[in-house]
Amino acid sequence: xxxxxxxxxxxxxxxxxxxxxxxxxxxxxxxxxxxxxxxxxxxxxxxxxxxxxxxxxxxxxxxxxxxxxxxxxxxxxxxxxxxxxxxxxxxxxxxxxxxxxxxxxxxxxxxxxxxxxxxxxxxxxxxxxxxxxxxxxxxxxxxxxxxxxxxxxxxxxxxxxxxxxxxxxxxxxxxxxxxxxxxxxxxxxxxxxxxxxxxxxxxxxxxxxxxxxxxxxxxxxxxxxxxxxxxxxxxxxxxxxxxxxxxxxxxxxxxxxxxxxxxxxxxxxxxxxxxxxxxxxxxxxxxxxxxxxxxxxxxxxxxxxxxxxxxxxxxxxxxxxxxxxxxxxxxxxxxxxxxxxxxxxxxxxxxxxxxxxxxxxxxxxxxxxxxxxxxxxxxxxxxxxxxxxxxxxxxxxxxxxxxxxxxxxxxxxxxxxxxxxxxxxxxxxxxxxxxxxxxxxxxxxxxxxxxxxxxxxxxxxxxxxxxxxxxxxxxxxxxxxxxxxxx
Numbered sequence: 001x002x003x004x005x006x007x008x009x010x011x012x013x014x015x016x017x018x019x020x021x022x023x024x025x026x027x028x029x030x031x032x033x034x035x036x037x038x039x040x041x042x043x044x045x046x047x048x049x050x051x052x053x054x055x056x057x058x059x060x061x062x063x064x065x066x067x068x069x070x071x072x073x074x075x076x077x078x079x080x081x082x083x084x085x086x087x088x089x090x091x092x093x094x095x096x097x098x099x100x101x102x103x104x105x106x107x108x109x110x111x112x113x114x115x116x117x118x119x120x121x122x123x124x125x126x127x128x129x130x131x132x133x134x135x136x137x138x139x140x141x142x143x144x145x146x147x148x149x150x151x152x153x154x155x156x157x158x159x160x161x162x163x164x165x166x167x168x169x170x171x172x173x174x175x176x177x178x179x180x181x182x183x184x185x186x187x188x189x190x191x192x193x194x195x196x197x198x199x200x201x202x203x204x205x206x207x208x209x210x211x212x213x214x215x216x217x218x219x220x221x222x223x224x225x226x227x228x229x230x231x232x233x234x235x236x237x238x239x240x241x242x243x244x245x246x247x248x249x250x251x252x253x254x255x256x257x258x259x260x261x262x263x264x265x266x267x268x269x270x271x272x273x274x275x276x277x278x279x280x281x282x283x284x285x286x287x288x289x290x291x292x293x294x295x296x297x298x299x300x301x302x303x304x305x306x307x308x309x310x311x312x313x314x315x316x317x318x319x320x321x322x323x324x325x326x327x328x329x330x331x332x333x334x335x336x337x338x339x340x341x342x343x344x345x346x347x348x349x350x351x352x353x354x355x356x357x358x359x360x361x362x363x364x365x366x367x368x369x370x371x372x373x374x375x376x377x378x379x380x381x382x383x384x385x386x387x388x389x390x391x392x393x394x395x396x397x398x399x400x401x402x403x404x405x406x407x408x409x410x411x412x413x414x415x416x417x418x419x420x421x422x423x424x425x426x427x428x429x430x431x432x433x434x435x436x437x438x439x440x441x442x443x444x445x446x447x448x449x450x451x452x453x454x455x456x457x458x459x460x461x462x463x464x465x466x467x468x469x470x471x472x473x474x475x476x477x478x479x480x481x482x483x484x485x486x487x
Contacts (some may be wrong), residue, residue, distance in 0.1 A: 005038055006071060006095045012106025014061050016070045020087040021045075021055040033073070034059060038066030038261050054090065058097055070094055075254050091250065131162060140167050141169045142176040147184045154191040166194075187258040235259040319449030332420070336481065340420050415447070424465065424479060431467060433476030 018030070027043045034040060039062035047055045061067060072096040082088050140146055153164050168188055171177075177185050237243070238255060247255065426442050427434060434442075436456065443450045459466045461479055466481045 009096045010098045010102070011100070012064065012102050012109065013062055013067055013096050014102050014105070015097040016055065016059050016061075016067050017093075017095050017097040018059060018094075019054070019056040019093040020090050021057060021092060022078065022080050022082075022090045023055065024082040025055055025057075025078075025090055029080060030057060030059065033078075034070055037061065037069040038063050056100070060099065060101070067096060073249060097389065119228070134163075140170075142171045142174075142181070144184070147181070147188070151184075151191060153190055154188065154195070168192075224414065225266050228262050232259065232262050232266060235262060333425070336424060337417070337421065340417055415449070416458070419443065419447050419450060419454065420462070420465070423455070423458060423479065426476060427466065427479035428481075431478075433478040435474060435476055439477060 025045065027045065030043055030045075031040060040059060041062050042060045043057060045057040047053060059070065061070070062185060071094045073092065075091065077089055077091050079087055079089045150164055150167060172185070235255065235258060239259070243254065422443055423439065426439065436452070436459075439459075440450070440452050440455045441457055459468070465479065465481045468475055468476050468477050470476075
């Protein structure tokens with residue numbers, strides 16, 4: 001009959017189950033067999049249901065470690081004598097048992113440990129609080145005698161460490177350091193530096209102890225691993241065919257289980273204390289942490305993308321409207337630029353004031369002056385027609401505009417075109433107009449070499465684009481290029 005597989009050991013287990021007992025078994029025999037495992041507190045023998053059912057019992061020990069030794073008896077054959085002195089034999093099975101009493105005792109122990117830890121923590125906190133209160137109450141005033149006593153305690157490590165340092169801290173915070181006492185305080189600080197050296201030395205010693213313990217643990221683990229490998233060779237030799245065929249099925253099963261147990265022990269010791277494997281585990285842990293961080297960053301980026309899409313959908317209509325406005329302004333500026341290519345900056349001619357006729361002038365002299373003015377006007381008109389003809393021969397079309405302000409159509413230089421463009425864009429953005437000083441300040445930031453004279457010349461020579469209005473504050477210039485055709 002194949003043996004059952006053992007269960008995992010419950011927490012706080014102190015009871016084992018023993019099955020497959022013969023009919024003639026009693027408490028005396030069980031106590032005689034398992035007393036080597038440890039102190040036995042209770043034995044309960046029972047019999048299963050059915051005619052051929054065998055007896056079983058629950059054995060409870062006083063220590064938790066005893067059950068680990070008791071389960072090793074599993075698989076052995078037990079021989080006893082019955083009432084007629086007949087020999088009875090059976091193969092016993094020992095396994096961990098989940099007992100309610102064990103569970104209650106284990107929970108009781110956990111509660112007691114937690115209660116003890118809380119009590120210890122409260123005692124430590126109470127001690128710290130009392131020390132703090134005592135240090136607060138004991139406010140020592142600085143004197144030469146108190147300073148020398150404190151220096152002696154610090155050098156010889158006498159008295160309370162925290163009390164001495166708190167006293168020195170209070171003196172420093174109260175400003176007891178003066179020209180007279182600076183040497184004393186320097187001696188105290190030098191003594192504290194010696195304590196720092198002591199702490200550094202103790203830290204180094206502790207690190208050496210830790211390294212030595214690590215090395216000792218490594219060699220112990222290596223010893224366990226080597227012995228486990230040696231034991232494993234024995235089981236491997238026992239598993240060869242010439243030896244394996246002579247064992248029974250139950251013995252083969254037990255040998256296989258023991259072999260697996262040895263393999264797990266040897267491999268576990270190697271993985272736990274091998275430096276190379278520990279380094280690989282540390283690298284794997286670091287890579288895992290980086291992967292988790294990368295995943296969290298990816299999720300943050302996805303959330304930002306979703307927020308950007310929501311904002312884009314929310315303000316799509318506003319952006320489309322702004323784009324259409326920009327396109328319309330671009331077309332208007334292009335048309336304005338083409339129009340200004342044939343315009344010239346020329347200040348309007350001031351009307352010549354007729355000199356007052358002197359007393360006694362004759363009418364013949366006035367008639368001669370009128371004829372000379374008419375001849376000058378005819379010469380100007382003929383020169384204007386010649387300029388227009390030349391521009392048409394060059395391939396440029398001089399546009400004839402029906403404007404309320406007459407202008408002369410000639411070419412513009414690059415600087416003049418840039419100046420007029422800046423003026424148009426600035427004044428179109430100021431529907432209420434702007435003063436000459438404001439316009440000049442804006443133009444000087446965008447057109448190099450511009451000054452008040454050039455700006456006034458451009459404004460006064462293009463009445464079809466700019467007009468001057470009187471405001472309560474003063475004179476203001478406005479852009480009227482879009483209102484000329486309506487007039």
